Amino acid sequence: MSENYGMLHGLWALTNRELKKWYKEPVILLLSLVQPILWIAIFGKAMNFAxxxxxxxxxxxxxxxxxxxxxxxxxxxxxxxxxxTDYFSFLAVGMLSFIVLFTSMSSGMTIVWDRRLGFLNKVLTTPVPRGSIIMSKVFASVVKSLVQSAIILLIGVLLGLTFNFPMLSVEAFAITYLALFLLSIGFSALFLMLALRSTRWETQMAIMNLLNMPLMFSSNSFYPISFMPWWLKPIAEVNPLTYANEVARWALIGVQPTVPVYMSLIYLAVFGVLFSALGIILSWRFLSS
Amino acid sequence: MSGEAIKATGLTKVYPGGVLAVDHVSFTVNEGEVFALLGPNGAGKSTTIGMLTTTLKPTDGTALVGGHDIIREPEKVRRVIGVVLQEYTADEDLTGYDNIMLMASLYGIPKQVAKDRALELLEMVGLSSAKDRKVETYSGGMRRRLELAMGLINRPRILFLDEPTLGLDVQTRAAIWDYIIKLKQEYGMTILVTTHYLEEADMYGDRVAIIDHGKILDIGSPDELKNKVGGDMITLETSGLVDGAQNALKSLNQVRSVELKDGKVIIKVSDGPSAIPSIVSALQGQGITILRLSMSRPTMDEVYISYTGRSLRDESGSSEEAFVMRRTIRRARA
Missing domain, CATH: 1.10.1200 (Non-ribosomal Peptide Synthetase Peptidyl Carrier Protein; Chain A)
Known part of the structure; x- marks a missing residue:
């Protein structure tokens, strides 16, 4: 046998499988957009501080x-x-990280399903490195997140989001999506890790429901950190959503960041790399029993 | 390679909670043979397969599969094996063809080679016309055949089949076994198969291991196992049997026992065809006329009962139902 099995062997094939399942079911894609759209359209328009x-x-x-x-x-x-002065734009940009969080969270569900439906057991008998199984789900989830956030951004613009780029627009989008990319890697890996040994999707649903609102409201997605009581501030300051919002608001609508943009990006990169590495290491140990 | 495809030594699995599923099992599977693990549900068959295919870690003991240690070199083991699991593993949202191609890429098979092989395999298992349909539309038999094709895409040297015919009707079961035997002949594969269908182990197994409560009770070819249990049974109807005749039969050295039952004489011998002439002449010597003579070989069921003390047939029905039930529940949740 002369087949070559590198570190990343099977990564693309498995990622492609996830994405194929996703884009062939546009209904699910549309349904998952409903919630953030409602946030922008109703909350963003009605909660108009101006x-x-x-x-x-x-x-x-x-x-x-x-x-x-x-x-x-x-x-x-x-x-x-x-x-x-434009609270609607402030909120609409905050929704980009919101949709990334939501989509990345559901990545844990896919591994539970693969286990329940037998697919995972089969893949474990093939020469695919365990890390590829996890990372394929991370990357598929990243692609989904970024596509969904692009759709949300477009809808935000249609509803009146006005850009105020501090630089070239191409650079602004690139930096925004870099931040969202890193955010998605970190959250996808985190929620996959939580699901590694799980055989019950109910548990995953419970974890998702338990964490989504607290993660949202303990970040600067809806309001600046300065609004928060003293005990919430430190939580917001470690919440990666905060830094993705900082970067996106600076790049897209020119909000002055509270920490330097490069620091936010480093923080997000560490978040993404750290949890991916942890996910890969845990998958060696816990994917099979 | 010394002609041993699989060599398990003291393989043991204790699940968390202290359930001893496999208890120091040792056996050898020769290259090119069909080796059947026969036993009821919960006997430890699937756990044994899980360990040999590197998805379960043994608590104790180890095994060489294709010459590679399952604990130290699991990656090497995975390259030479093909696995068809008891459960359906294909992705229901993809087509049959896509599923096979996905497996091919997980084995690192170049795309063009994979395409040719996939079409060939689909043809062989009779799914060519259904290859572009989503797997969720397949019937149980079609899914089993797809699983088989998926397990063969890498031309494995050693193929593991965990209950390949579970829950299928008689015709489909026969068809699946036709494929398996054809494959064995075509590619010279070694096949380890688990089953709880006695007839299958009997008909297709070169050697059979009887496993129960995590232990292997005996290993041998179906004929060897049957001979151990008591050999052939000869049933006679005669025009009367005097004590002298009974003694004459007992004195023949091939005869193990003589019994009278419902007016018939039941003689157990180790090898029926060679014993019949001397039985006939012994009785004629006593002036007894033989009205009817029939011979039967012991069935695997009898073999099984003699080892485990219970019949496997009683259990297979309910376990099949349980399996179908489980699948239905799974589907309903999906």
Whole structure:
């Protein structure tokens, strides 16, 4: 036999399998977009902080403040709080990491299904390195996440997201998607790790439901960290979603970052590499029993 | 290679919780033979296959598969084996052809070679016309045949078949075995097969190991096992049997026992065809006329009962139902 089995042997074939199952079922793709779209369309449009100041008649009795002054104050308050006067754009960009989180979370489910349906047992008898089994699911999940976030971005634009690039638009998108890519690798690997030995999809569902909202609300996806009580801030500061949002908001709508962008990217890279490495190591031990 | 395809020594598996599934099992499978592991559900057959195919880690003992140690060199073992598991393993969302091609790429087979082989295998298992359909539309028999084709894409030297015909109707079972035997002849493969169908072990196994409660009770060719159990049984109807005749029969050195049952004489001998002439002449010497004579070989069922103390047939029905049930539940959840 002269077949060559490298470290990454089988990675592409298995990734391709996952993706084939995905793009051949567009209904599932569309359904998974419903939730973030509702967030943008309803929450983003209704929770419009700019209206606090431009609402019909903001006036203090006895004082005759010109509307222009109120508008100025409003703009400054918004700018200082959100880094932009456009809360809708702030939220819409935050939704990109939201959809990445959601899609990456479900990667753990696929390994549970493969185990239940026998496919995993079969693959384990082939010369495919265990690490390839995990990483193929990570990469498939990354591709899904990025495609979905691109669709969300497009919908955001259709609903009124306005870009404010601090650089070339191509660079801005590249940096945004680099951040989302790293975020997705980390979360996919994390949730796959949690599912390595699981045979019950109910457990995975419970983990997903348990973690998705806390992860969202303990990040800066909806509001800046400065809004948070003291005990929540440290959690938000280790939450990778925070850093993906920082990068994306800076690159796409020009929000001044609270930490240097390169630091955010390094943080996300460490997150992605660390959890991938852990996932591969654990798969050697725990994929078979 | 010394002609030994598989050599298991003291193979043992204790599952978490202390269940002893396989208990110091040792056996050798020669190159080119069909070796059948025969035993009821829960006897440890699938666990043994799991260890030999490197998906389960032995608690104790080890085995050489294709000359490679299953613990120290699992990657090398995986390259020379083909595995058809008891459960359906194909991806239901893909077509039959896609499933085979996916397996081919997991074995690192170049695409063009893989294409030719896949079409050839699909032809052989009679799935050519269904190859572009999603596997979820396949019947049970079609899925089994697809599994077989998937297990053969890498032209394995050693093929493991875990209950390849479980839950299938008689015709499909016969057809599957036709493929298996054809493959063995065509590619000179060694085949280790588990089954709880006695007839299958009897008809197709070159050698059979009887396994129960994680232990191998005996190993031998079907004929050897039957001879050990009591050899052939000759049934006679005569025009009366005097005590002298009974003694004359007993004194023949091929005869193991003589019994009277429902007016018939039942004689157990080690080798029927060679014993009949001397039995006939012994009785004629006593002036006894033989009205009817018939001979039967012991069935595998009798062999099995004599080893395990119970019949396998009683169990196979219910385990099949359990299997079908499990699959139905799985599907319903999907």
């Amino acid at each position: 209206k606090l100041f431009t609402g019909a008649s903001l006036n203090i009795p006895g004082l005759n403040i010109p509307k222009q002054v109120i508008d100025e104050i409003g703009a400054i308050v918004l700018k200082q709080t959100f880094g932009t």
